Amino acid sequence: MRRLFVLVAALTLTACGQAPAAQQAGSAAAPQPGFPVTVENCGRTLTFDGPPAKVVTGYHPSLETLLALGLGDRIAGRTNFSESAFLPGQKKLYDKIPEISPTIMLPQKEVMLAQGADFVLDNAMASFDAGGGYATVEELDAAGSPVYILGGWCSPEETLEFTLEDTFTDLRNLGKIFGVSDRADKLATELRGRLDDVRERVAGRPPVKVLATDGGKGPVNAYGGAGITDQMITAAGGVNVLTDVKGDYTEVSVEQVSAAQPDAILVSEYATLRGETMPTVQAKTADALAIARNSPAAKAKRVLPVPVSAQHPGYRNLLAITDIARFLHPDAFTS
Known part of the structure; x- marks a missing residue:
C-alpha cells in the first residue's frame, strides 16, 4: 500500500505546485465568528469563510486524525480501510460513515466530483492523478472542494523532507479550518507529552x-x-x-x-x-x-x-x- 502511494506519486506532476494561489472555501454566507481563516498547504493558500461541513477523507490516517479531533460528524464519505487494526474506539465511528470507495484510494473523477464535498483530506497525491482517472486538485478546487494533504506529502521529493513537527502543523491547521483550535491544541499537547516522555x-x-x-x-x-x-x-x-x-x-x-x-x-x-x-x-x-x-x-x-x-x-x-x-x-x- 505504501509502495502504491510512492509509485503513483512518482509518475504524477504534483498538482500542489500548480494550484491557484488562493481558494475560497466554506460557506458563502457571512463569515462566522473566528473566520475567515487562511492556511498554507502544498504551496497553495486556502481560505475558509466557515468550517467545512461535508468532508471526504482519503487513506485512513486522514480519517483517524479528524476522528481524534472529534469531527466525525463532518465526514460525509470515506475510503475503505481493511488492512490492519483500528485505533481504539474508531471502528464504530468508521462504520457509521458512508464508504465511497472500496479501496484506500478516493473514487474516480465523476464519483468524486458528485460528492459535493466542501473539504478533501488525504495523505498523498496518488488519488489526484488525472492519468489514473481521478479528479485533480485543480478540478476539485474549481468545484468548491479544496484539498489538504497531510504531512506536506505533495511530491515524491517532499515525502523525504517530512519531520514529526509536520504532524503538529497539520493539527494546528485543521484546528483553524474547523474552528476547533482548542481541541487541536489539547491533542497536540497530549501527543507532544507522549513524545517528550x-x-x-x-x-x-x-x-x-x-x-x-x-x-x-x-x-x-x-x-x-x-x-x-x-x-x-x-x-x-x-x-x-x-x-x-x-x-x-x-x-x-x-x-x-x-x-x-x-x-x-x-x-x-x-x-x-x-x-x-x-x-x-x-x-x-x-x-x-x-x-x-x-x-x-x-x-x-x-x-x-x-x-x-x-x-x-x-x-x-x-x-x-x-x-x-x-x-x-x-x-x-x-x-
Missing part, C-alpha cells in the same frame, strides 16, 4: 540498530535514511541501519540487508491492497530473518510489526513511536 526515557541509552522493511526476497523493500519511518526510528531511540540509503520507501539489495547487522527489525503490516491479497506480515518477517540470518535481530527473532498506516502522515505515527520505543528499550518502560 519517550525521548526522556531513551535518552543516554545506546541507539538500537534497526532495519525497517516491507518484505521481499530480493531486492528488499525497505526504508532509507529520510522520511517518516526514519524519523520514527530515531525518536524511539533507534538508528536506521539504512540511514546512508537515499530515499524513504526504496529497494535495497539482499547483500545490503545481510551486511547491515540489525539488532531489531520493524516489518510493515497490512493485509490487502486494492482487493489483492498481499504477503502476510509473517511471510515478510520470515523473509527478513532469512536474509539477515546472521544478525543479532535474526538470532533473537526480535521483530515488531508496524501498521503501515502509522508510516503515513497523520497522528498515528506519533502514537506508534511509543510502541517502537517500548520494543527497542523495554527496560526504559518498567516504571
Whole structure:
C-alpha cells in the first residue's frame, strides 16, 4: 500500500505546485465568528469563510486524525480501510460513515466530483492523478472542494523532507479550518507529552540498530535514511541501519540487508491492497530473518510489526513511536 502511494506519486506532476494561489472555501454566507481563516498547504493558500461541513477523507490516517479531533460528524464519505487494526474506539465511528470507495484510494473523477464535498483530506497525491482517472486538485478546487494533504506529502521529493513537527502543523491547521483550535491544541499537547516522555526515557541509552522493511526476497523493500519511518526510528531511540540509503520507501539489495547487522527489525503490516491479497506480515518477517540470518535481530527473532498506516502522515505515527520505543528499550518502560 505504501509502495502504491510512492509509485503513483512518482509518475504524477504534483498538482500542489500548480494550484491557484488562493481558494475560497466554506460557506458563502457571512463569515462566522473566528473566520475567515487562511492556511498554507502544498504551496497553495486556502481560505475558509466557515468550517467545512461535508468532508471526504482519503487513506485512513486522514480519517483517524479528524476522528481524534472529534469531527466525525463532518465526514460525509470515506475510503475503505481493511488492512490492519483500528485505533481504539474508531471502528464504530468508521462504520457509521458512508464508504465511497472500496479501496484506500478516493473514487474516480465523476464519483468524486458528485460528492459535493466542501473539504478533501488525504495523505498523498496518488488519488489526484488525472492519468489514473481521478479528479485533480485543480478540478476539485474549481468545484468548491479544496484539498489538504497531510504531512506536506505533495511530491515524491517532499515525502523525504517530512519531520514529526509536520504532524503538529497539520493539527494546528485543521484546528483553524474547523474552528476547533482548542481541541487541536489539547491533542497536540497530549501527543507532544507522549513524545517528550519517550525521548526522556531513551535518552543516554545506546541507539538500537534497526532495519525497517516491507518484505521481499530480493531486492528488499525497505526504508532509507529520510522520511517518516526514519524519523520514527530515531525518536524511539533507534538508528536506521539504512540511514546512508537515499530515499524513504526504496529497494535495497539482499547483500545490503545481510551486511547491515540489525539488532531489531520493524516489518510493515497490512493485509490487502486494492482487493489483492498481499504477503502476510509473517511471510515478510520470515523473509527478513532469512536474509539477515546472521544478525543479532535474526538470532533473537526480535521483530515488531508496524501498521503501515502509522508510516503515513497523520497522528498515528506519533502514537506508534511509543510502541517502537517500548520494543527497542523495554527496560526504559518498567516504571
